[in-house]
Amino acid sequence: MLDIFHKWYKRYLFEEESVLLLVLLTIAVALLMSIGDIIAPVLAALVLAFLMEGVAAQLERHGLPQWLGVSVAYVLFVGAFFAITLGLAPLVWRQLASLAVEMPRMLEQVRQLFSVLPERYPDLVSAVQLDELTGMVKTEIGGLGQAILTRSVASIPGILTVLVYMILIPMLVFFFLKDKEQLLAWTGGFLPQERPLLRRIWGEMNLQFANYARGKVLEIIIVGLVSYAAFAWMGLNYAALLALSVGLSVIIPYIGAALVTLPVAIVAFFQWGMSTEFYTLCAVYLIIQALDGNVLVPLLFSEAVNLHPVAIIMAVLFFGGIWGLWGVFFAIPLATMIKAIINAWPVAGPEKIEVDTQSVME
Numbered sequence: 001m002l003d004i005f006h007k008w009y010k011r012y013l014f015e016e017e018s019v020l021l022l023v024l025l026t027i028a029v030a031l032l033m034s035i036g037d038i039i040a041p042v043l044a045a046l047v048l049a050f051l052m053e054g055v056a057a058q059l060e061r062h063g064l065p066q067w068l069g070v071s072v073a074y075v076l077f078v079g080a081f082f083a084i085t086l087g088l089a090p091l092v093w094r095q096l097a098s099l100a101v102e103m104p105r106m107l108e109q110v111r112q113l114f115s116v117l118p119e120r121y122p123d124l125v126s127a128v129q130l131d132e133l134t135g136m137v138k139t140e141i142g143g144l145g146q147a148i149l150t151r152s153v154a155s156i157p158g159i160l161t162v163l164v165y166m167i168l169i170p171m172l173v174f175f176f177l178k179d180k181e182q183l184l185a186w187t188g189g190f191l192p193q194e195r196p197l198l199r200r201i202w203g204e205m206n207l208q209f210a211n212y213a214r215g216k217v218l219e220i221i222i223v224g225l226v227s228y229a230a231f232a233w234m235g236l237n238y239a240a241l242l243a244l245s246v247g248l249s250v251i252i253p254y255i256g257a258a259l260v261t262l263p264v265a266i267v268a269f270f271q272w273g274m275s276t277e278f279y280t281l282c283a284v285y286l287i288i289q290a291l292d293g294n295v296l297v298p299l300l301f302s303e304a305v306n307l308h309p310v311a312i313i314m315a316v317l318f319f320g321g322i323w324g325l326w327g328v329f330f331a332i333p334l335a336t337m338i339k340a341i342i343n344a345w346p347v348a349g350p351e352k353i354e355v356d357t358q359s360v361m362e
Contacts, residue, residue: 021197021341033322041165043326045172047213052077052177054214070177078170085166088240095241099267106270205337212333215300220247223292230284237271246285250292251329252316257289311335 031039052073059069176183191198224247231239242264249256264285272278315335319327327334 018197020192021201025341029322032327040324040326041168042172045169045176047326047330048077048081048169049173049176049180050209051214051217052173053180056177074174074177077173081170082166088244091240092244095238099238099241106266109270201337201340205333205340209333209337212336213330216251216329219250219292219296219300222296223247223250223288226288227285230288231281234277234281234284236281237267242267246288251325255313257292261285 055076056066056069056073059072060066064072224243227246228239228243231243236242242260245260245263249260252259265282268278268281272281312332312335315331316328319331319334321327323330
Protein backbone atom coordinates (compact mmCIF):
# COMPACT_ATOMS: atom_id res chain seq x y z
CA MET A 1 0.00 0.00 0.00
CA LEU A 2 2.81 2.38 0.89
CA ASP A 3 4.56 1.50 -2.36
CA ILE A 4 1.44 2.41 -4.36
CA PHE A 5 1.12 5.73 -2.54
CA HIS A 6 4.83 6.44 -3.04
CA LYS A 7 4.56 5.83 -6.80
CA TRP A 8 1.45 8.04 -7.00
CA TYR A 9 3.26 10.78 -5.09
CA LYS A 10 6.32 10.57 -7.35
CA ARG A 11 4.13 10.62 -10.46
CA TYR A 12 1.97 13.66 -9.64
CA LEU A 13 3.77 15.59 -6.88
CA PHE A 14 7.38 15.30 -7.95
CA GLU A 15 7.70 19.10 -8.39
CA GLU A 16 7.71 21.68 -5.60
CA GLU A 17 5.25 23.83 -7.51
CA SER A 18 2.76 20.96 -7.76
CA VAL A 19 2.73 20.56 -3.99
CA LEU A 20 2.33 24.34 -3.56
CA LEU A 21 -0.61 24.43 -5.97
CA LEU A 22 -2.31 21.55 -4.17
CA VAL A 23 -1.86 23.33 -0.82
CA LEU A 24 -3.27 26.59 -2.22
CA LEU A 25 -6.33 24.84 -3.65
CA THR A 26 -6.93 23.03 -0.35
CA ILE A 27 -6.67 26.27 1.62
CA ALA A 28 -9.01 28.08 -0.78
CA VAL A 29 -11.71 25.39 -0.55
CA ALA A 30 -11.35 25.22 3.25
CA LEU A 31 -11.73 29.00 3.58
CA LEU A 32 -14.81 29.08 1.36
CA MET A 33 -16.45 26.25 3.29
CA SER A 34 -15.60 27.54 6.78
CA ILE A 35 -15.55 31.36 6.71
CA GLY A 36 -17.02 32.08 3.28
CA ASP A 37 -19.73 34.30 4.79
CA ILE A 38 -17.19 36.34 6.75
CA ILE A 39 -14.90 37.05 3.80
CA ALA A 40 -17.81 37.50 1.38
CA PRO A 41 -17.37 41.32 1.18
CA VAL A 42 -13.68 40.91 0.27
CA LEU A 43 -14.44 38.28 -2.36
CA ALA A 44 -17.28 40.36 -3.79
CA ALA A 45 -15.03 43.43 -3.91
CA LEU A 46 -12.32 41.39 -5.68
CA VAL A 47 -14.76 40.22 -8.33
CA LEU A 48 -16.20 43.71 -8.83
CA ALA A 49 -12.71 45.24 -9.01
CA PHE A 50 -11.77 42.60 -11.60
CA LEU A 51 -14.82 43.59 -13.66
CA MET A 52 -14.10 47.30 -13.42
CA GLU A 53 -10.43 46.72 -14.25
CA GLY A 54 -11.61 45.65 -17.70
CA VAL A 55 -13.52 48.94 -18.06
CA ALA A 56 -10.46 50.91 -16.98
CA ALA A 57 -8.25 48.99 -19.43
CA GLN A 58 -10.64 49.77 -22.29
CA LEU A 59 -10.56 53.47 -21.41
CA GLU A 60 -6.76 53.40 -21.31
CA ARG A 61 -6.68 51.85 -24.78
CA HIS A 62 -8.67 54.86 -26.01
CA GLY A 63 -5.99 57.27 -24.81
CA LEU A 64 -7.00 58.09 -21.23
CA PRO A 65 -4.27 58.15 -18.56
CA GLN A 66 -4.29 55.26 -16.11
CA TRP A 67 -5.45 57.31 -13.14
CA LEU A 68 -8.28 58.85 -15.16
CA GLY A 69 -9.41 55.47 -16.54
CA VAL A 70 -9.47 54.00 -13.02
CA SER A 71 -11.35 57.05 -11.72
CA VAL A 72 -14.00 56.89 -14.45
CA ALA A 73 -14.43 53.14 -13.96
CA TYR A 74 -14.81 53.62 -10.20
CA VAL A 75 -17.37 56.41 -10.62
CA LEU A 76 -19.38 54.16 -12.96
CA PHE A 77 -19.20 51.36 -10.43
CA VAL A 78 -20.33 53.55 -7.53
CA GLY A 79 -23.24 54.89 -9.55
CA ALA A 80 -24.39 51.40 -10.58
CA PHE A 81 -23.81 50.00 -7.08
CA PHE A 82 -25.96 52.56 -5.30
CA ALA A 83 -28.58 52.54 -8.05
CA ILE A 84 -29.05 48.81 -7.46
CA THR A 85 -28.87 48.86 -3.65
CA LEU A 86 -31.02 51.99 -3.15
CA GLY A 87 -33.31 51.76 -6.18
CA LEU A 88 -33.78 48.24 -7.49
CA ALA A 89 -33.42 46.24 -4.27
CA PRO A 90 -36.19 48.05 -2.30
CA LEU A 91 -38.54 47.85 -5.30
CA VAL A 92 -37.97 44.12 -5.69
CA TRP A 93 -38.45 43.58 -1.94
CA ARG A 94 -41.76 45.45 -1.94
CA GLN A 95 -43.01 43.44 -4.88
CA LEU A 96 -41.89 40.21 -3.20
CA ALA A 97 -43.80 41.14 -0.05
CA SER A 98 -46.87 42.05 -2.13
CA LEU A 99 -46.66 38.73 -3.97
CA ALA A 100 -46.48 36.85 -0.66
CA VAL A 101 -49.65 38.62 0.51
CA GLU A 102 -51.43 37.75 -2.75
CA MET A 103 -50.47 34.07 -2.66
CA PRO A 104 -53.45 32.92 -0.52
CA ARG A 105 -55.85 34.50 -3.02
CA MET A 106 -54.02 32.76 -5.89
CA LEU A 107 -54.22 29.48 -4.01
CA GLU A 108 -57.97 29.89 -3.60
CA GLN A 109 -58.27 30.33 -7.34
CA VAL A 110 -56.28 27.14 -7.85
CA ARG A 111 -58.59 25.30 -5.46
CA GLN A 112 -61.61 26.47 -7.42
CA LEU A 113 -60.01 25.30 -10.67
CA PHE A 114 -59.32 21.85 -9.25
CA SER A 115 -62.64 21.55 -7.44
CA VAL A 116 -64.03 19.61 -10.41
CA LEU A 117 -61.50 16.80 -10.01
CA PRO A 118 -63.34 14.94 -7.20
CA GLU A 119 -66.47 14.85 -9.34
CA ARG A 120 -64.71 13.62 -12.47
CA TYR A 121 -62.16 11.31 -10.83
CA PRO A 122 -63.61 10.25 -7.45
CA ASP A 123 -61.35 7.18 -7.26
CA LEU A 124 -58.17 9.26 -7.48
CA VAL A 125 -59.00 12.50 -5.65
CA SER A 126 -61.60 13.16 -2.98
CA ALA A 127 -62.98 16.50 -1.83
CA VAL A 128 -61.53 15.93 1.66
CA GLN A 129 -58.03 15.31 0.28
CA LEU A 130 -58.25 18.41 -1.90
CA ASP A 131 -59.35 20.56 1.06
CA GLU A 132 -56.58 19.18 3.28
CA LEU A 133 -53.93 19.79 0.62
CA THR A 134 -55.05 23.35 -0.13
CA GLY A 135 -55.36 24.09 3.59
CA MET A 136 -51.82 22.88 4.26
CA VAL A 137 -50.38 24.85 1.34
CA LYS A 138 -52.35 27.96 2.37
CA THR A 139 -50.94 27.71 5.89
CA GLU A 140 -47.37 27.42 4.59
CA ILE A 141 -47.81 30.34 2.19
CA GLY A 142 -49.41 32.45 4.88
CA GLY A 143 -46.48 31.76 7.17
CA LEU A 144 -44.06 32.68 4.38
CA GLY A 145 -45.84 35.96 3.74
CA GLN A 146 -45.89 36.78 7.45
CA ALA A 147 -42.18 36.00 7.70
CA ILE A 148 -41.39 38.32 4.79
CA LEU A 149 -43.45 41.13 6.28
CA THR A 150 -41.88 40.59 9.71
CA ARG A 151 -38.38 40.68 8.25
CA SER A 152 -39.15 43.86 6.33
CA VAL A 153 -40.26 45.58 9.55
CA ALA A 154 -37.96 44.19 12.23
CA SER A 155 -34.70 43.15 10.59
CA ILE A 156 -32.41 45.69 12.25
CA PRO A 157 -29.28 43.48 12.24
CA GLY A 158 -29.78 42.68 8.56
CA ILE A 159 -30.20 46.34 7.73
CA LEU A 160 -27.03 47.21 9.66
CA THR A 161 -25.15 44.47 7.77
CA VAL A 162 -26.35 45.85 4.44
CA LEU A 163 -25.26 49.37 5.48
CA VAL A 164 -21.80 48.08 6.43
CA TYR A 165 -21.52 46.28 3.07
CA MET A 166 -22.62 49.43 1.23
CA ILE A 167 -19.68 51.28 2.79
CA LEU A 168 -17.11 48.49 2.89
CA ILE A 169 -17.43 47.08 -0.64
CA PRO A 170 -16.97 50.42 -2.51
CA MET A 171 -13.93 51.18 -0.32
CA LEU A 172 -12.37 47.80 -1.04
CA VAL A 173 -13.04 48.12 -4.76
CA PHE A 174 -11.35 51.54 -4.74
CA PHE A 175 -8.18 50.25 -3.07
CA PHE A 176 -8.08 47.11 -5.24
CA LEU A 177 -8.20 49.29 -8.36
CA LYS A 178 -5.84 51.97 -7.08
CA ASP A 179 -3.17 49.70 -5.56
CA LYS A 180 -3.46 46.72 -7.91
CA GLU A 181 0.26 46.53 -8.70
CA GLN A 182 1.33 46.76 -5.06
CA LEU A 183 -1.16 44.10 -3.97
CA LEU A 184 -0.10 41.73 -6.76
CA ALA A 185 3.56 42.24 -5.92
CA TRP A 186 2.88 41.57 -2.22
CA THR A 187 0.94 38.40 -3.02
CA GLY A 188 3.63 37.21 -5.43
CA GLY A 189 6.20 37.54 -2.65
CA PHE A 190 4.73 34.45 -0.97
CA LEU A 191 5.17 32.35 -4.12
CA PRO A 192 8.36 30.88 -5.60
CA GLN A 193 10.36 33.06 -7.99
CA GLU A 194 10.15 30.41 -10.71
CA ARG A 195 6.53 29.33 -11.10
CA PRO A 196 5.94 28.21 -14.71
CA LEU A 197 3.00 25.96 -13.78
CA LEU A 198 1.15 28.75 -11.97
CA ARG A 199 1.90 31.21 -14.77
CA ARG A 200 0.64 28.76 -17.40
CA ILE A 201 -2.59 28.09 -15.54
CA TRP A 202 -3.13 31.78 -14.75
CA GLY A 203 -2.47 32.79 -18.34
CA GLU A 204 -5.04 30.28 -19.57
CA MET A 205 -7.63 31.14 -16.94
CA ASN A 206 -7.30 34.93 -16.92
CA LEU A 207 -8.93 35.19 -20.33
CA GLN A 208 -11.61 32.66 -19.38
CA PHE A 209 -12.52 34.53 -16.19
CA ALA A 210 -12.51 37.88 -17.95
CA ASN A 211 -14.68 36.73 -20.84
CA TYR A 212 -17.11 34.83 -18.65
CA ALA A 213 -17.52 37.30 -15.77
CA ARG A 214 -17.84 40.46 -17.85
CA GLY A 215 -19.94 38.74 -20.50
CA LYS A 216 -22.25 37.20 -17.89
CA VAL A 217 -22.77 40.54 -16.13
CA LEU A 218 -23.67 42.18 -19.44
CA GLU A 219 -26.00 39.28 -20.25
CA ILE A 220 -27.77 39.64 -16.89
CA ILE A 221 -28.21 43.39 -17.38
CA ILE A 222 -29.43 43.13 -20.98
CA VAL A 223 -31.82 40.22 -20.40
CA GLY A 224 -33.14 41.80 -17.20
CA LEU A 225 -33.74 45.22 -18.78
CA VAL A 226 -35.37 43.78 -21.91
CA SER A 227 -37.58 41.53 -19.78
CA TYR A 228 -38.59 44.44 -17.53
CA ALA A 229 -39.41 46.61 -20.54
CA ALA A 230 -41.55 43.83 -22.03
CA PHE A 231 -43.32 43.02 -18.76
CA ALA A 232 -43.98 46.67 -17.91
CA TRP A 233 -45.21 47.38 -21.45
CA MET A 234 -47.72 44.55 -21.15
CA GLY A 235 -48.74 45.62 -17.64
CA LEU A 236 -47.65 42.40 -15.93
CA ASN A 237 -47.75 42.50 -12.14
CA TYR A 238 -44.46 42.31 -10.23
CA ALA A 239 -42.55 43.26 -13.39
CA ALA A 240 -39.33 44.25 -11.57
CA LEU A 241 -39.25 41.07 -9.46
CA LEU A 242 -39.89 38.78 -12.42
CA ALA A 243 -37.44 40.64 -14.67
CA LEU A 244 -34.73 40.32 -12.01
CA SER A 245 -35.45 36.59 -11.79
CA VAL A 246 -35.21 36.24 -15.57
CA GLY A 247 -31.92 38.17 -15.61
CA LEU A 248 -30.39 36.10 -12.82
CA SER A 249 -31.62 32.87 -14.41
CA VAL A 250 -28.88 33.11 -17.05
CA ILE A 251 -26.33 32.36 -14.30
CA ILE A 252 -27.39 28.71 -14.21
CA PRO A 253 -27.05 27.16 -17.67
CA TYR A 254 -29.70 24.82 -19.04
CA ILE A 255 -32.01 24.87 -16.01
CA GLY A 256 -32.17 28.56 -15.06
CA ALA A 257 -34.49 29.56 -17.88
CA ALA A 258 -36.73 26.54 -17.28
CA LEU A 259 -37.05 27.30 -13.56
CA VAL A 260 -37.92 30.99 -14.00
CA THR A 261 -40.52 30.22 -16.67
CA LEU A 262 -42.88 28.79 -14.05
CA PRO A 263 -43.32 31.93 -11.88
CA VAL A 264 -43.66 34.15 -14.97
CA ALA A 265 -46.37 31.90 -16.37
CA ILE A 266 -48.15 31.58 -13.01
CA VAL A 267 -48.31 35.34 -12.40
CA ALA A 268 -49.53 35.96 -15.95
CA PHE A 269 -52.16 33.21 -15.64
CA PHE A 270 -53.61 34.54 -12.38
CA GLN A 271 -53.62 38.08 -13.77
CA TRP A 272 -55.16 37.43 -17.19
CA GLY A 273 -56.25 33.78 -17.30
CA MET A 274 -56.08 31.88 -20.58
CA SER A 275 -56.50 35.07 -22.61
CA THR A 276 -54.77 36.76 -25.51
CA GLU A 277 -52.53 38.70 -23.11
CA PHE A 278 -51.34 35.46 -21.52
CA TYR A 279 -50.41 33.88 -24.85
CA THR A 280 -48.77 37.12 -26.01
CA LEU A 281 -46.62 37.26 -22.88
CA CYS A 282 -45.58 33.64 -23.32
CA ALA A 283 -44.59 34.35 -26.91
CA VAL A 284 -42.60 37.46 -25.92
CA TYR A 285 -40.85 35.53 -23.15
CA LEU A 286 -39.90 32.70 -25.52
CA ILE A 287 -38.56 35.24 -28.04
CA ILE A 288 -36.38 36.81 -25.31
CA GLN A 289 -34.99 33.41 -24.34
CA ALA A 290 -34.36 32.46 -27.97
CA LEU A 291 -32.54 35.72 -28.71
CA ASP A 292 -30.48 35.32 -25.55
CA GLY A 293 -29.34 31.80 -26.39
CA ASN A 294 -28.83 32.22 -30.13
CA VAL A 295 -27.74 35.85 -30.54
CA LEU A 296 -26.62 37.44 -27.28
CA VAL A 297 -24.51 34.61 -25.88
CA PRO A 298 -22.43 34.11 -29.08
CA LEU A 299 -21.79 37.87 -29.23
CA LEU A 300 -20.76 38.29 -25.58
CA PHE A 301 -18.67 35.17 -25.07
CA SER A 302 -15.72 35.15 -27.41
CA GLU A 303 -14.58 31.68 -26.35
CA ALA A 304 -16.87 28.72 -25.80
CA VAL A 305 -16.55 26.73 -22.60
CA ASN A 306 -15.76 23.16 -23.64
CA LEU A 307 -17.42 21.35 -20.75
CA HIS A 308 -19.95 18.55 -20.74
CA PRO A 309 -23.42 19.51 -19.44
CA VAL A 310 -23.08 16.98 -16.61
CA ALA A 311 -19.82 18.63 -15.53
CA ILE A 312 -21.48 22.06 -15.59
CA ILE A 313 -24.44 20.89 -13.47
CA MET A 314 -22.11 19.20 -10.97
CA ALA A 315 -19.99 22.37 -10.78
CA VAL A 316 -23.09 24.49 -10.12
CA LEU A 317 -24.21 22.14 -7.33
CA PHE A 318 -20.77 21.88 -5.70
CA PHE A 319 -19.61 25.51 -5.82
CA GLY A 320 -23.11 26.81 -5.10
CA GLY A 321 -23.20 24.63 -2.01
CA ILE A 322 -19.91 25.91 -0.59
CA TRP A 323 -20.05 29.52 -1.82
CA GLY A 324 -23.71 30.43 -2.36
CA LEU A 325 -24.70 32.72 -5.21
CA TRP A 326 -21.09 33.63 -6.03
CA GLY A 327 -20.33 29.93 -6.37
CA VAL A 328 -23.22 29.49 -8.79
CA PHE A 329 -22.08 32.54 -10.77
CA PHE A 330 -18.49 31.32 -11.08
CA ALA A 331 -19.23 27.59 -11.33
CA ILE A 332 -18.37 27.40 -15.04
CA PRO A 333 -15.06 29.33 -14.90
CA LEU A 334 -14.06 27.46 -11.74
CA ALA A 335 -14.81 24.16 -13.46
CA THR A 336 -12.81 25.38 -16.44
CA MET A 337 -9.96 26.25 -14.08
CA ILE A 338 -10.01 22.75 -12.63
CA LYS A 339 -9.90 21.35 -16.14
CA ALA A 340 -6.96 23.64 -16.98
CA ILE A 341 -5.14 22.52 -13.83
CA ILE A 342 -5.66 18.86 -14.71
CA ASN A 343 -4.41 19.43 -18.26
CA ALA A 344 -1.38 21.46 -17.13
CA TRP A 345 -0.46 19.33 -14.12
CA PRO A 346 3.00 17.85 -14.66
CA VAL A 347 3.12 14.06 -14.67
CA ALA A 348 6.33 12.10 -14.33
CA GLY A 349 6.85 9.22 -16.76
CA PRO A 350 7.57 5.66 -15.65
CA GLU A 351 11.29 6.10 -16.28
CA LYS A 352 11.52 9.09 -13.95
CA ILE A 353 9.49 7.31 -11.27
CA GLU A 354 11.85 4.34 -11.42
CA VAL A 355 14.94 6.56 -11.24
CA ASP A 356 13.55 8.56 -8.32
CA THR A 357 12.58 5.38 -6.46
CA GLN A 358 16.06 3.93 -6.90
CA SER A 359 17.69 7.16 -5.72
CA VAL A 360 15.53 7.20 -2.62
CA MET A 361 16.41 3.57 -1.82
CA GLU A 362 20.13 4.24 -2.31
